[in-house]
Structure formats: structure tokens, C-alpha cells
Amino acid sequence: MRIETICTGDELLTGLTSDTNSRFFQEALLERTGLTVRRSAVVGDRKDDIISALDEAAGRCDVVLVSGGLGPTSDDLTAECAATAAGAPLVESAEALRHLEQRFKDRGIVLTDNNRRQALVPQGAEVVLNAEGSAPMFIQTRKACVLFFVPGVPREYRHLMSEQVVPRIAALRGSTEVRKLALLKTVGLPESHLDARVKPLSQKYPDVVFGFRTHPPENHLKLLATGSNEAEASALLEQVVAEARTLLGPSCFGRDAQTLPGVVLSALKQRKQYLALAESCTGGMMAQQLTAEPGASDAFYGGACTYLEDAKTQWAGVPEGLLAQYGAVSSETAEAMAKGVLARTGVQWVVSTTGWAGPSGGDAQNPVGTVYLGLAGPFGVQVEKHRFHGDRERVRAFATATALDLLRKALGGTPS
Numbered sequence: 128m129r130i131e132t133i134c135t136g137d138e139l140l141t142g143l144t145s146d147t148n149s150r151f152f153q154e155a156l157l158e159r160t161g162l163t164v165r166r167s168a169v170v171g172d173r174k175d176d177i178i179s180a181l182d183e184a185a186g187r188c189d190v191v192l193v194s195g196g197l198g199p200t201s202d203d204l205t206a207e208c209a210a211t212a213a214g215a216p217l218v219e220s221a222e223a224l225r226h227l228e229q230r231f232k233d234r235g236i237v238l239t240d241n242n243r244r245q246a247l248v249p250q251g252a253e254v255v256l257n258a259e260g261s262a263p264m265f266i267q268t269r270k271a272c273v274l275f276f277v278p279g280v281p282r283e284y285r286h287l288m289s290e291q292v293v294p295r296i297a298a299l300r301g302s303t304e305v306r307k308l309a310l311l312k313t314v315g316l317p318e319s320h321l322d323a324r325v326k327p328l329s330q331k332y333p334d335v336v337f338g339f340r341t342h343p344p345e346n347h348l349k350l351l352a353t354g355s356n357e358a359e360a361s362a363l364l365e366q367v368v369a370e371a372r373t374l375l376g377p378s379c380f381g382r383d384a385q386t387l388p389g390v391v392l393s394a395l396k397q398r399k400q401y402l403a404l405a406e407s408c409t410g411g412m413m414a415q416q417l418t419a420e421p422g423a424s425d426a427f428y429g430g431a432c433t434y435l436e437d438a439k440t441q442w443a444g445v446p447e448g449l450l451a452q453y454g455a456v457s458s459e460t461a462e463a464m465a466k467g468v469l470a471r472t473g474v475q476w477v478v479s480t481t482g483w484a485g486p487s488g489g490d491a492q493n494p495v496g497t498v499y500l501g502l503a504g505p506f507g508v509q510v511e512k513h514r515f516h517g518d519r520e521r522v523r524a525f526a527t528a529t530a531l532d533l534l535r536k537a538l539g540g541t542p543s
Contacts, residue, residue: 195279395426404430465501
């Protein structure tokens with residue numbers, strides 16, 4: 128089955144908006160049907176370009192997913208283009224109009240003429256009401272191709288993908304096979320090394336699909352197993368997952384929806400222990416990621432964002448003489464920050480970060496990208512020196528992940 132996507136909107140071509148929808152569809156499609164997208168196109172808000180893209184895709188595909196351009200404004204052209212491409216007039220859908228009227232009434236908003244445009248669909252198209260928004264989804268069939276037209280608003284898009292589009296594609300596929308997907312997440316392991324580590328498994332299990340996704344600073348391994356029934360597919364998947372985790376070793380920190388901060392907090396909770404932070408170059412990024420996890424207060428004490436040297440002295444207890452002798456970016460300072468916060472808080476664990484995130488700063492001994500990570504705990508204090516490459520945000524992101532992973536390994540936080 129050949130599947131393609133078309134995303135419409137000038138904002139996607141000017142950089143004002145990023146396409147966050149396609150990955151959601153691609154992952155859901157792979158997980159639930161085992162199918163993949165063959166080609167994806169982005170088209171601006173120009174009628175001739177949209178019509179041309181629709182005609183070309185419909186001529187070679189079994190399924191086309193078209194997103195965006197179904198809003199109420201003058202640059203929302205997708206429904207009109209879909210009608211023109213199919214040689215059909217636009218007609219008002221009575222059920223779509225009723226949905227619009229009720230939605231606006233419930234919100235106490237006047238339904239304007241441009242909002243009524245959202246009830247216009249190509250004649251002959253199947254209309255599917257959108258529980259999360261105003262514009263309906265509609266479906267056209269052009270010879271052997273089925274085209275799904277959905278709003279581009281992420282909340283609406285994802286709802287329709289999950290409830291309508293992917294299930295319909297699965298039905299079109301007509302297979303009775305069951306597919307099970309697992310996502311193994313690693314940190315500190317380059318994508319090429321991840322591929323090399325699991326290559327023996329891909330040769331051993333030719334019926335399992337191995338896929339790779341870079342999500343800096345993480346790299347992920349996708350495993351898709353197929354069976355004649357759910358038990359068979361699940362058994363095969365779990366067997367491959369177990370062998371893959373053995374090959375990946377401590378580089379693998381989690382699976383599926385697990386996050387690195389979540390795994391760290393879970394390990395701390397199991398031990399009934401607390402973590403405090405002393406952050407410099409990461410600027411609170413570790414604290415932000417930890418507190419994004421539900422229930423973080425059960426294991427996260429708090430953090431000191433000690434950017435200036437005076438803050439390192441006042442809040443983290445770093446001696447002024449040590450800073451003068453070794454500088455803020457040094458192994459000695461990272462150790463002193465961790466020790467100082469440990470003494471002030473009385474928690475079991477402290478992680479510290481200090482370094483040059485860039486673009487300025489650094490010297491011959493510690494160039495831009497150099498980061499010292501300190502870890503104080505029941506065993507004492509250890510410090511690691513790392514050199515991360517890339518822009519400021521990339522350095523901070525990699526430093527944050529590496530620091531959390533350092534603690535995870537000390538806690539034995541590799542979940543089963």
C-alpha cells in the first residue's frame with residue numbers, strides 16, 4: 128500500500144511553524160498497521176500548487192493524507208482545491224453546519240459567514256465530524272486512491288488520526304495480522320553505534336522490523352513484531368526486546384513512554400531518597416525536566432541555579448579561594464558545588480554542572496562545549512569532564528541528559 132502525505136500552509140515553508148503532526152501520524156501508522164509513508168510534501172497556500180499536488184499523489188497512491196487549510200480564513204484553500212481537483216462543486220454539509228452552530232452556541236460566540244465556510248465540502252465526499260474543533264474531516268475517493276482531509280491544528284489532527292484515519296487505513300489494508308511495537312531509548316550512544324549493536328538481532332529476526340530515530344540527545348530503537356494473533360506478536364516482541372536490551376546494556380534507559388527524568392525519579396522514589404541540584408551552564412534545565420514529571424516532589428528537593436561566581440559561593444558553598452585558583456569551569460568547582468549543596472540540604476544525592484555552553488568563553492584547556500558534571504552521594508563524590516559539540520542549546524541539552532544519566536547509572540535505574 129502506497130501512502131503519502133501533503134501538508135499545506137505558507138507558515139510551514141517560511142519557518143514560522145514547524146510540522147509536529149507528521150511524526151505523530153507516521154508513528155501511529157507504523158504501530159497499528161505496520162505501514163510507512165512513502166513520500167511527504169509541503170505545499171504553500173496557492174491553489175495551483177495544491178491542486179497539482181493532489182492530482183499527482185492521487186494518481187500514484189492508495190492513500191493520501193492531506194492536512195491544513197480547512198480553517199475559516201481566506202488563505203484556507205484546501206476544500207476548494209480538493210473540489211476542483213476532483214471536478215466536483217463545493218456544497219454545504221448540513222451535519223457539518225449543525226456541528227458548527229452548536230459549537231459556537233455552546234461557547235457564546237457569533238457564527239460568522241467565514242466560519243460557515245468550514246461546512247463546505249466537495250460534493251460526494253464523506254463527512255466526519257470533528258469532536259475537537261470546528262472544521263470537519265472529509266474523505267474523497269478518486270479511482271483507486273482514498274484521500275483523507277484533516278485540519279492541521281495539532282489537537283484536532285491527533286484526535287482524528289487516532290480515532291478515524293489510522294483505523295480506516297488498517298481496514299483498507301485488510302490484514303488479520305497483529306502488530307506490536309516497542310521503543311527502546313538510549314542516551315550516550317550514537318545512532319551508528321546503536322545500529323551496529325543490534326545488527327546481529329536484525330539478521331536473527333528477519334520478520335521483525337528494526338527502525339532508528341534520532342531524538343537528540345537520545346537515540347531510539349523501534350521494534351515492530353508481527354504475529355497471527357496478539358499472544359504470538361507479544362511473545363516475539365518481548366523476546367527481541369530482552370535480547371536488544373542485553374546488547375545495549377546500560378546505554379538503554381527506558382522503553383516506550385518512559386523518560387530519562389522519569390526513570391531517575393522512579394529510582395529515587397524506590398530508595399526513598401531525594402535529589403538536589405547545583406546548576407550553572409544548564410541554567411535550570413535539569414530542574415525543569417524533573418519537575419515536568421508528575422509526582423516529582425516525592426524525590427526532587429530543589430535546585431540552585433548558580434550562574435555567577437558569587438552565587439556559587441553564596442548558594443552552593445564553593446570557597447572563593449577555590450574559584451580564584453581553579454576558575455568556575457573546573458573539576459574542582461563541580462565537586463565543590465555538589466559537596467556544598469549536599470551539606471546545605473542533607474539530601475542523599477546532588478548533581479552539579481558547570482561549563483562553557485557558548486558561543487563565547489572557553490580557553491585552550493576548556494574550550495566551548497566543555498562541561499564538568501559532579502555527582503555527590505552515599506559513595507562520595509565523582510566528577511566527569513565532557514566536551515559537547517553544537518550550538519548553545521545543544522550543549523545544554525546534552526549536558527542535562529548526561530548528568531541525569533550519570534545519576535541513573537549510580538542508582539541502578541535501568542528499568543526492567
